[in-house]
Every structure is written in structure tokens, then in C-alpha cells.
Amino acid sequence: MEVVKFLGKGPGLALLLGIMIAVLGVVIFLARRSSKKEYTGRITFPVLFMEIAFVFLIILLGFKKGSANTVGPEVVPLLWIIGIFAFSIILLVKALLGHEEKDPEWGNIKVTITYILFTILYLIIMQYLGYYISTVLFLIGGMYYLTYRNWKVMISLTAGWLVFSYLAFYKLLYVPLPQGKLISWIFG
Amino acid sequence: MDLLSNLITGFGYLAGIQPAVAIVVGVILGILAGAMPGLSPSMGVALLVPFTYKLSPQISLILLGSIYIAANYGGSITAVTINTPGTPSAVVTSFDGYPLTKMGKPGVGLGTSLIASTVGGIIGTIILIFFSVPLARLAVKLHPAEYFALAIFGLATVASLGGKNWAKAFIAALLGLLINTVGIDPISGVQRFTFGNYKLFDGFALVPALIGLFALSEVFSRMEEYKLEKGVEAKFEKANWPKFLDYWKLKFTILRSSILGTLIGIFPGAGATIAAFLSYDVAKKSSKHPETFGKGNPEGVAAAEAANSSSVGGALVPLLALGIPGSATTAVLIGALMIHDINPGPLLFVERPDIVYSLFAALLVANAVMLVLGLWGSKLWIKVTIIPKKVLLPSILAISIIGSFAVHYSFFDVASCIGFGIAGWLLKKYGFPAAPIVLGMVLGKLAETNFRRAVLMGGYRVFITRPVSVILLILAVASFAVPLMQNRKNSQAEKQQ
DSSP states (O other): OHHHHHHHSHHHHHHHHHHHHHHHHHHHHHHHHSTTGGGHHHHHHHHHHHHHHHHHHHHHTTSOOOOTTSOOTTHHHHHHHHHHHHHHHHHHHHHHTTOSOOOOOOOSHHHHHHHHHHHHHHHHHHHHHHHHHHHHHHHHHHHHHTTOOOHHHHHHHHHHHHHHIIIIIIIISOOOOOOOHHHHHHHO | OHHHHHHHHHHHHTTSHHHHHHHHHHHHHHHHHHHSTTOOHHHHHHHHGGGGTTSOHHHHHHHHHHHHHHHHHHHHHHHHHHSOOSSTTHHHHHHHHHHHHHTTOHHHHHHHHHHHHHHHHHHHHHHHHHHHHHHHHHHHTOOHHHHHHHHHHHHTTHHHHHGGGHHHHHHHHHHHHHHHTOEEOTTTOOEESOTTOGGGTTOOOHHHHHIIIIIIHHHHHHHHHOOOOTTOOOOOOOOOOOOHHHHHTTHHHHHHHHHHHHHHHHSTTTHHHHHHHHHHHHHHHHSSOGGGTTSSOHHHHHHHHHHHHHHHHHHHHHHHHHSOOOSHHHHHHHHHHHHTTOOOSHHHHHHOHHHHHHHHHHHHHHHHHHHHHHHHHHHHHGGGGGSOHHHHHHHHHHHHHHHHHHHHTOHHHHHHHHHHHHHHHHHHHTTOOSHHHHHHHHHHHHHHHHHHHHHHHHOTTHHHHSHHHHHHHHHHHHHHHHHHHHHHHHHHHHHHO
8 A cells, every 4th residue: 555655646656657658668669579560559559548547546546535425536537447447458459359450551740740849839939939929930830831832821811810819819808818938028 | 378478579679779789799709709719608608798787688688698699500610611619519510510521511511500500599499488497497306316327328429429439439438537537526625636736626628628639639630641742722612502402301300409409408517518419429320321420421410500509598498497507608697697686587587577588589589690690601611621721720720729728828728738639639540539538528527526416315326216317327328238239230240241
């Protein structure tokens, strides 16, 4: 029980997450080396779900239990965790027996990853340069990256979107669109 | 006769300029609020409440009621055209609406959603007018065990949503249910799975999650298919709008979904999303071609839209007849009524029939106005589908980011939206549907709180001692088992062939 308490929070939880990532890495490595390498993804997903369920289970064991007549905060999540384990085992067995379809082909993954990173960068920049400047960079940069070159459309669409954001969200809905730390520091 | 004469008086009140303007403005604002991801019908209504301070109580209610009606339809526009549901209930509309757009038939999706919304809204209002008092009394008498059984019945729809991938659909639903338990437990106050992060005390917000799972995952999937080539532009194709006969074929689906939607809308806490999921499931099970659902069947669009629009009438039943708000939007509406010193409840029908019946008349007229504006606007909405991907994809991302930020003004919500987007993209690639995750997130709270309340009130046996609960649980088991057995039968037949 002490081990469970340790793993349920703080550095113990970080250790547990590290172990889970390592286990997942080993599973992927072994799957790729095995005769089931075409099912690597189909094997990885159920293992990942079981790992998520296991981490939640470890945390859940630390919850205060309900009394005899009440249902404690741990009961319902436990039901969902058991369900995830059960269905993940079904999927894992199906994948190992080859009853699943083979892994799908990856398409232009470079464009997707670049765009995800670009979106994350947009969020980071927004906190420093504010909503308006970062959105100009994001929209024009995004269209340019996707090889769109009609500058009239790019500029008018970006300007239109900024005007709409300002009027609809800032003025009408009182959404405090980020001003940006850098801009606030320069202009006060 | 009282009812009819009151209703005629209600229509008479609408004859002036002010009520007409309130309806038209309300419908336009409602459509815009619904179509914009991140703006829910409740937010749309709440935003307009301050503008009603100086208006008369009737005009205020007419304006807010029109927004409520139209926002539910507005959510379907972006769901059909760009797979970005503007409202949680429009998630179900996107199941078949977006495949129709991909097949080059956005007009069919938009037209069907408009007609189904209008008819559903009218049927919901008619049921509200004639049965509000008895239905409201019935709804509040339901025991938590019965609410729990209703939630389980809703969850059982996952079996038919998943089709052949039923195990994957169940895992997706269970993940949604587990995600829903993140945050401070509403009953015991225990922090569950918050990892000590205060931003998770309220759990994950639904709107950023669904924007991520549907809009961002779709953008990432399209990026994956994308080739960085210059000069490849979308072709403009003339939109095909359904003909009267096409709509007529959907009459039973629309009628059944409207009645079901209204009934579910009456239950406090159930709402438009559950109504849409359940009606979609029933439509799929009663269809001659259930295999076409999820691939662009207009019946799916009609079922979802008729149900979510008719649920508005249902949600107003406990509000007006008993003074109990059953949804976020009706909670805002009750606030607006109180600002004008009006206390909803049984006495409202006796003391202020002018207010009640002018609202009923306005809701019927608002549906007609929505039809006219929707038909006119559809020609505009459809143009979204011919925007080049190079412009559309970054624009969807920008809309999604501001939409998820606007919910709580939080970067955490935006980050979780991106996280859900990446997860949705990968899950979809491996055949895990996103819709059950949303269903789990929507139904999780209803199921858990009522399960715990029911046990507290009557122990674990309470679920099998109350007739309504037993019936709903049997129906849930049946709707869980039947699609699985059908799938098994089909796959055996395929093997034999």
C-alpha cells in the first residue's frame, strides 16, 4: 500500500509515468521486430489505453473511500477503468491473432507535424506578442506554407478575421483577447 | 378553449413592429452564435440578456427564445460544411452531414438540417403548448435511479455508433467517461486525477474537447493527405438542393426524432446532445439501410437536427410549468425572467398568460423565420465548401483557437483543444471514433451523480425495484446487444459468401 501511495503522487507519479513510457517504447520495439510488425499500431493503442487505465487506477487507490451506505468517489472511475482494461485486452488479442486490419499507411506526416508545431508556436507567441500580431503571422504564414500565393486574398482574409475577432469577441462578447506581455511592457 | 383563445391573443401580440424585429434579430444572432464554435446557445442568450433590461418582458422573452431556437440550427452549418460542430449537439449532425459534403452534396446536408430543424422546432413547440404542465410534473417525479438508467440507455447507443468497430467505440466512450471524472468530485469534494493542477479542478471543458476532436483532428487528417503543390485549387460545383420529395421521404424520421427530442429535452440535465445521439441511434436501427449511416445518409442529419431543435420546446416545459431550469440556456432564461419580476411556475400560466402565450406564438414564428433566413443563407454557407484548402485549413485552426479560448479565457483550454485534436487525429486513423468520447463526456456526469444519489437513497437494489428504471435498463441492454448480434450475423454471412 505504501508503494501505491508513493506512485500515486509527486515524484512517484513522475517515476510511474516514466516507466509507462519506457514500457510503451519496449512494446513498439518488440512489435516492430516481430512477425506482427504490420500491426504495430494496432498493438500499441490497447497497450497505451491499459497504461492510462493503470496510472488512473494507482491514483484512484489513494482516494478517500465512501462509507457503507454511500458510493465513494473511487467507485465509478473504477468501473470505467475495468471497462477500458477489458476492451483493450479484446483489441490486443485481436491484433496479435491478426484479426484486425493492418496498420494504415502514413500520409504526408511532415506537413501535419509541422503544422501542429506551428500551432503550438502560435500559442506561445500569442502570450508575448498578443492575439492580433500573432494571428497575422499565423494566418499568412500558414497559407504561405501551404503554397498559397494570392496576397490580396491572404491580406484581406487576415484583416477581415482580425476585424471580426475585435468586434465580435472583444467588443461584443468582452473576451479579453491576449494583449501580449511584450506589447504590454513596451506600450504600458 | 382557453388555450386556443390565449394562443390567438399571443399571435395578436406579435403583430407589432417590435416583436417582429425581436424575432428576426434573435434568429440572426442565434444562427451566428450557433455556427461559431465556442459560442453555445446558452452563451448567445446570456450575452443578449443585458440588452433586454429596458425592453418589455414579452419582447425580452421573444428575443431570447428566438436566439435559443436558432442557435441549435446554427450549430449544424459548420458541422455540415467543415466538420466543425458549432454546438455540442451538432456533433451528431456531422456524422452524416460532413460525409455528404465530402461526396459533393453539401446542399443535401444543409437543406435537410434546415428543414428537420424547422419541423423539429415546430413540433417541440406544439408539444410544449399542449402538454407542458402534465409532462413537467412527470419529469420531476423521476428518481435518480431512472436518470441513471436513462444515461445508460444513452451510452448503449455506442454499440450502433461503432458498427463493426464496436470494441473501439466502447473504449472511446469509456475514455470519455474517464476524462469526465477528472476534477473535484461534486459529491465528496475529493480531487480526482487533477495531478495537483488547479486548472483541472473543474475538469476538461466540453467545448474545447469537441472542437479538438472534430475540427482540429479533421484539419490534421487533411494535412496528412495534403500535397504541397502550387496552383491546385478547389473546383466550383453547382450545389444540389434536395427536392420536396426528398424531404417527404424523411417525414417519419423527422416526426419520430422530434417527439423523442422533445421528451428527452424535458428531463432536467439531459438536453439537446443526448436527444440527438438517441434519435440518431433510433433512426439507424429503424432504417432499411443502417450500413449507410455515418457515410452520408440524409436520415442521420434529419434525426439529429429534428431532435436537437425539438429539445428546445422540451427544455422549456419544466422552466415555464414548474420554474425548474433543466439546461444551461433555460437557467439563463430564468435569470432574464427574474430581472423583469416574473417568477416562472404553475402560477405564471394563470397570472401572466400574455407572456407565456406570446412566447409560444413567437417560438412558432421564429421557426418560420429561421426557415426563410436559412434558405437564403444556405446559398452563402455553401460557399465555405469551395474555399481552397490552403486558405480553409489555417482559417479553421484560427477559428478553433479563438473558439476554445473564449469559453473560459484560458490558454489551458486552447492547449487541451490542441491535445484533443492530436489524439482525435491518431485515434481516427486507427479506427477509434471520436463521437463516443463526446458521448461519454456528456453522459458521464449524469450517470455518476444519479448512480450515487440513487444508491444513497435506496441501496444498489433500487435500480431493479423501480419499473421505469428496469424498462430503461432492459432497453439499454437490448440496444447494446442487437447491433452486436447483427454485426456478428453479417460477418458470418460475409464469411460464408
